[in-house]
Amino acid sequence: MPCKDLGNLPILLVDDEAQLLHSASLVLRSAGFAQVLTLDDSRAVLTLLANRPVGVIVLDLTMPHLSGKALLEQITAEYPEIPVIMMTATNDLQTAVLCMRSGASDYLLKPVEQSCLVAAVRRAVEGRVLRAEFLSLKDRLLTNSPHEPGGFADIVTQSPAMFAIFRYIEAIAASPQPVLITGETGAGKELIARALHRASGRPGDLVAVNVAGLDDTLFSDTLFGHAKGSFTGAERARDGLLASTGEGTLFLDEIGDLSIASQVKLLRLLQDGSFYPIGADRPRQSRARIVVATHCDVRRQVELGTFRKDLYFRLRTHHIQLPPLRERREDLPQLTLHFVEKAADSLGKPAPSVPPALFQWLHNYAFPGNIRELEGMAFDAVARSQGAVLSLQSFKEAIADQAPINADGDVMDGMTALSGNFPECLPTLKEAEESLIAEALQRAQGNQGVAAGLLGISRQALNKRLIRRDAENF
Numbered sequence: 444m445p446c447k448d449l450g451n452l453p454i455l456l457v458d459d460e461a462q463l464l465h466s467a468s469l470v471l472r473s474a475g476f477a478q479v480l481t482l483d484d485s486r487a488v489l490t491l492l493a494n495r496p497v498g499v500i501v502l503d504l505t506m507p508h509l510s511g512k513a514l515l516e517q518i519t520a521e522y523p524e525i526p527v528i529m530m531t532a533t534n535d536l537q538t539a540v541l542c543m544r545s546g547a548s549d550y551l552l553k554p555v556e557q558s559c560l561v562a563a564v565r566r567a568v569e570g571r572v573l574r575a576e577f578l579s580l581k582d583r584l585l586t587n588s589p590h591e592p593g594g595f596a597d598i599v600t601q602s603p604a605m606f607a608i609f610r611y612i613e614a615i616a617a618s619p620q621p622v623l624i625t626g627e628t629g630a631g632k633e634l635i636a637r638a639l640h641r642a643s644g645r646p647g648d649l650v651a652v653n654v655a656g657l658d659d660t661l662f663s664d665t666l667f668g669h670a671k672g673s674f675t676g677a678e679r680a681r682d683g684l685l686a687s688t689g690e691g692t693l694f695l696d697e698i699g700d701l702s703i704a705s706q707v708k709l710l711r712l713l714q715d716g717s718f719y720p721i722g723a724d725r726p727r728q729s730r731a732r733i734v735v736a737t738h739c740d741v742r743r744q745v746e747l748g749t750f751r752k753d754l755y756f757r758l759r760t761h762h763i764q765l766p767p768l769r770e771r772r773e774d775l776p777q778l779t780l781h782f783v784e785k786a787a788d789s790l791g792k793p794a795p796s797v798p799p800a801l802f803q804w805l806h807n808y809a810f811p812g813n814i815r816e817l818e819g820m821a822f823d824a825v826a827r828s829q830g831a832v833l834s835l836q837s838f839k840e841a842i843a844d845q846a847p848i849n850a851d852g853d854v855m856d857g858m859t860a861l862s863g864n865f866p867e868c869l870p871t872l873k874e875a876e877e878s879l880i881a882e883a884l885q886r887a888q889g890n891q892g893v894a895a896g897l898l899g900i901s902r903q904a905l906n907k908r909l910i911r912r913d914a915e916n917f
């Protein structure tokens with residue numbers, strides 16, 4: 444069975460007390476477990492398991508005919524993947540240890556508090572899904588099997604790092620747990636969130652909310668809604684976006700900007716799926732999957748005390764770190780052509796051809812705005828192009844102001860870049876000029892137009908310097 448369905452399997456309650464079965468079943472249903480099965484005869488359990496899949500079993504220890512302990516041993520031998528939670532009226536450490544040794548996943552003392560029952564069942568379901576995902580992930584990583592390309596069709600890439608992310612997404616797609624997507628601005632975090640939602644096969648849509656700039660009241664109202672009359676102007680009740688997300692995916696962008704008060708509410712939502720519309724006395728339940736994204740260094744924010752540690756660890760149950768564009772330069776040609784075609788299409792023009800020299804220019808640019816910046820440049824260039832060949836003016840303008848990058852891909856200012864080449868003593872002006880020209884020509888793979896652009900001079904000016912240099916060296 445695919446891991447994505449494991450979280451929806453029925454919960455089986457087994458106890459010879461009919462009243463307990465009834466009340467526990469009600470508690471679990473109202474906590475959001477859609478299917479709860481009950482059996483008051485332990486002898487019927489194995490037959491039921493042989494005929495239908497079950498997610499988690501809650502088993503009483505002391506029952507007539509076949510004791511919970513004997514049944515536990517049979518279940519763990521035949522169905523080791525099903526977590527079994529034992530319930531017992533005896534507060535006896537030795538019994539608890541014996542049950543855990545026989546394979547029980549948890550141990551509850553009767554009378555069981557409602558919240559403890561719900562928490563234990565939720566833990567067991569999550570544990571089972573995570574174990575299945577882990578095995579699936581391990582399998583994929585070990586076999587390096589290719590990802591299913593269909594769901595990622597709108598992500599243009601040929602980068603091995605991105606393919607590894609696609610495989611990870613497939614492995615975690617079915618998990619109900621939250622996902623944290625980090626990466627620089629414009630690197631494609633929202634696109635990845637959408638691919639994750641598609642891969643999850645969840646019913647419903649992905650609902651995206653940018654939480655930057657939302658104060659706590661606006662955050663609560665937007666997500667959780669409000670009850671009628673809860674504040675001045677609340678003439679009608681309003682369902683928030685969480686309710687309209689249903690079982691789909693709620694994508695919270697710019698999560699690093701969330702206020703501390705809203706962080707507490709988000710944590711509660713992640714812990715037990717509950718939330719309070721503004722002015723409501725009773726919590727509501729959500730089955731949406733929460734995916735968040737940020738360009739901030741959240742770990743640093745945790746150190747500074749501006750982001751809750753418990754929320755951070757909860758959010759990063761699954762974590763996708765998107766590499767910036769300058770660390771996947773192999774994608775530049777394909778992405779450029781893709782955006783040129785897209786721009787031409789939306790502007791109703793035939794797509795101009797792209798001069799190969801452009802790729803040399805782009806190769807040396809750091810792209811602080813990542814793919815969004817490349818997309819913008821391509822659109823501007825197509826709009827400016829009059830003939831059959833793409834105008835390079837937009838690219839030149841952006842790249843002329845560029846910050847250089849070192850071998851590790853880190854952005855440097857021009858002075859740092861230059862002094863890094865002459866650590867011991869300063870070169871003469873002539874030596875510096877020659878060295879810069881040689882470096883630019885090498886980066887431009889001999890193309891003088893591109894090299895001149897990198898040096899911020901015209902092609903004619905570079906040509907003059909080269910002629911002078913050759914004459915001097917003759």
Ligand SMILES: Nc1ncnc2c1ncn2[C@@H]1O[C@H](COP(=O)(O)OP(=O)(O)OP(=O)(O)O)[C@@H](O)[C@H]1O
Binds near residue numbers: 597626627628736738
């Ligand atoms: N690999 C890709 N292939 C095609 N288009 C892409 C790719 N990555 C990003 N884009 C496009 O680049 C733009 C920016 O992407 P997106 O909005 O997903 O970035 P982001 O990381 O969420 O940005 P921000 O941090 O500002 O929220 C979008 O128009 C998106 O469609």
